[in-house]
Amino acid sequence: MTGPTTQVERGIYVSALDLFSIGIGPSxxxxxxxxxxxxxxxxxxxxxxxxxxxxxxxxxxxxxxxxxxxxxxxxxxxxxxxxxxxxxxxxxxxxxxxxxxxxxxxxxxxxxxxxxxxxxxxxxxxxxxxxxxxxxxxxxxxxxxxxxxxxxxxxGGFIERIGEPATDAGGAGPTPVHAYRNAAGLLALAEGRSIADVAWDDEVALHGADRARDGIAAIWASMRACIERGLRTEGTLPGGLKVPRRAAAGWRAIAQRGEPTAADEALAIYALAVNEENAAGGRVVTAPTNGAAGVLPAVLYYATVQGGFAPDAIRTFLLTATAVGSIFKANASISGAEAGCQAEVGSACAMAAAGLTALRGGTPAQVENAAEIAIEHHLGLTCDPVGGLVQIPCIERNAVAASTALTVSRLALLGDGTHIVHLDTTIETMRQTGADMSERYKETSEGGLAVNVVEC
Structure with a gap:
């Protein structure tokens, strides 16, 4: 694997600096x-x-x-x-x-x-x-x-070159210190501590504390800048669909209204801002992909805007999301071309729900429960972009998933983390669903909305 830091045999953890890579849109x-x-x-x-x-x-x-x-x-x-x-x-x-x-x-x-x-x-x-x-x-x-x-x-921007020898063969290069392969293993490691603590151990092993801290800060700075740029940019998105940007006008309307902003309304506009920037080919962060780039930043921005974006809160959220995202990537997929949009927006919603639950004081069991609920209710979601553009249904889908992540976190925090269907089971179900899904619904624009919407 080239580009981002490679996964290794000792464990599946993908560094936050790689899973949330800074790049450009639209995909x-x-x-x-x-x-x-x-x-x-x-x-x-x-x-x-x-x-x-x-x-x-x-x-x-x-x-x-x-x-x-x-x-x-x-x-x-x-x-x-x-x-x-x-x-x-x-x-x-x-x-x-x-x-x-x-x-x-x-x-x-x-x-x-x-x-x-x-x-x-x-x-x-x-x-x-x-x-x-x-x-x-x-x-x-x-x-x-x-x-x-x-x-x-x-x-997620990761690539593999066919025939490339493993760069970590023989133990060369830094490796994660924890060897979990699934959510059950992660929960075992998080007993008596947090999932973010476990992830931080691996970040330090891979990069050292200073680089990891600076890298996470840079990721959040880029996410935040993307949201705020989207909130002030108007116009029409490139491509034949002529989709108008809505985030800036919506944000301006809220400001003129002079009333407290409802949570779902704020989340929707933050997510729209990111995905409009992505559709325009601007600077975005894979979270874990460009097509799902709005969900996680929207939830994190909403959750921390009143608290002044404290570094500890940002790290807790992003590290928790990284640990969960690593499990999805290793055991199923984060690629719409492999498993449909359940792998992109579904994974992003689960990561965001997990991060928010941790940020609000949830236990590791409640965090795992939040991720499970989120992906369970995205199973079977197809990827059928109209016109081959990351616009319809992608932009609105991020807004809906951001709101879902908030609802899911609230549900998880109502309980004590005990639940019947576990995250590992749901991720395996997502993998199987993706394998069974027709290729027409895997980012080929050959089925679903892509063939039923008349382009003007």
Whole structure:
């Protein structure tokens, strides 16, 4: 696995600095992942001393990356990656619009190498070993291929390069200290302490206390900036649907009303703000994906705005959510192309509910209960973006899920954490449901709303 820090054999914990990676919209799997793949391929060529020999690049997008790639900005992302740009630091304006220029017949240069529209091939019916998000990058010297790599975009901006040796083999590199594999194991470790404490142990082992603390602060600063930028930005979102932004107008209307803001209303507007920014290709944080990026920041912003965003509260929320998200990623999926939107918005709702419950003093058992209720009521949720854009139903779906996370947390805190259906059972059910789900409902825009909504 390349890009974010890899998981290791000792445990499944994915660092908060990786699960909540700072990138750009509109999609973690279709924009952030392909950009990382392009940059990784460029790095490989440079490491092998062959970058200067390249006279042509080729890119074959397969499966969902091809089916909805244009709407998700995938060709733009690949081009940016081949140019050496990184999602964590790139100016979004340096990414978007390149494919449109190629498609119009323009030739772009990548390190002096001409790139044409014909160099990017869309093959929606092709897959690598059945994976829904695969892409093949090839470098040519004249007519001879001098390098070729196949990448999988596995959700949340994470990528895998086929045939890449495990970077942690033999114990190389820092590893998490806790070896839990599921929620039951996490609860056992959290006995007498909090889930955030367990996660903090792993963050310190992976990064050291100072870097972990600074990294979490940077993640929250980016989330908060995204919300506040969305609350003041108006206009129409890019793409053929002509979807108007609503967060700024809604927030202004609330301010003019001069009345206390209802919780569900505030949560909805915060989530809309984030996902409108994402749909516009702006700076967002995967939480755990771009398509679900509004749920968790909206809940955290709502929960802490009156308390002044205290660092301890932010860490408790984000670390708890990270531990829960790691379990989803390891035992099911956080990718809509793999398991439908239950894997994206469903996982995000569970993570947000868990974080909020911990922030409000819930026990580890109540936190696990909150995550279970949240995902239980997202089972079977499909991913069928209209027009291949992360707009309908994605933006409103984040707003609904943010409100659900608050309701779920309240339910969990009413009890003592004792419940019949456990989180591990529900995550396994989500995995099975995703495996049974028709490919038409997995980010391909071939079923559901995507084919029943008439585009104007």
């Amino acid at each position: 973690s799997s279709h924009t952030v992942g392909p950009m990382r793949a392009g940059a990784d391929f460029r790095d490989l060529l440079a490491e092998r001393g062959r970058l200067g020999e390249v006279t042509r690049f080729g890119c074959r997008l397969q499966g969902s990356l091809a089916a909805t790639g244009i709407g998700h900005g995938t060709p733009d992302a690949v081009i940016a990656g081949l140019r050496g740009l990184r999602p964590e630091t790139v100016d979004p304006d340096e990414v978007h619009g390149r494919w449109a220029r190629l498609d119009a017949g323009e030739v772009l240069l990548v390190d002096g190498v001409p790139l044409r529209a014909a160099d990017i091939v869309f093959a929606p019916l092709s897959r690598h070993a059945g994976h829904p998000n695969s892409m093949v990058l090839t470098a040519y010297a004249d007519t001879a291929a001098i390098a070729e790599e196949t990448y999988l975009s596995i959700g």
